[in-house]
Amino acid sequence: MERLSHLVKAAVNAGTWKTIRISANGPALSHLFFADDLILFGESSMQQVSTIMQCLDDFSAASGQQVSKPKSRVFFSKNITDAQGAEISAGLGIPETKNLGRYLGVPVIHDRVSKATFIDLIDRVDSRLAG
Structure with missing residues (x-):
């Protein structure tokens, strides 16, 4: 998981991974890890889909571990239309959810x-x- 963290940080530093902020002056968030669970944060765009998938593919190639897409979910802010959400969800190959539980x-x-x-x-x- 440390390797994935390094890949995400490298993409953030390169400017290809667009982070989010919880508040105007809050810290930039790109990812959080909890034991074997992770949450990835990013701008809702097809360009970000490409960046996220590249990081996950690089991680898989380096570690031999794969993301379990059936167990994964993508959540969007209220500012994203249903059509945008469906396109991004399809690009990631991960189903959308309205409730993270x-x-x-x-x-x-x-x-x-x-x-x-x-x-x-x-x-x-x-x-x-x-x-």
Whole structure:
């Protein structure tokens, strides 16, 4: 996974990988790794599809590991039309999703954080502590 991180960073430094920012002054994001899971962030364009696929292909050639496309999903911001999303999804060969679900019991995408955001997690912890 370290090799993939280096490939992504090299593409960012070369200017071919267009990062995203969560806020105007926030850090540029290109990727996050969690154990054996990864999230890739990039501009929604066919040019980025080519850059992302090149990094993944180079990683596969170097490591012998492959991305499991059936287990992967692509998520788009609200600014992308359905047609744009379908084109990019097809280019990646990865299905689109509108809901990223939960990771380690926490919603991946949510609105303003409130007690309701984590109520399921709190209930499960309370239940285990009571047991």
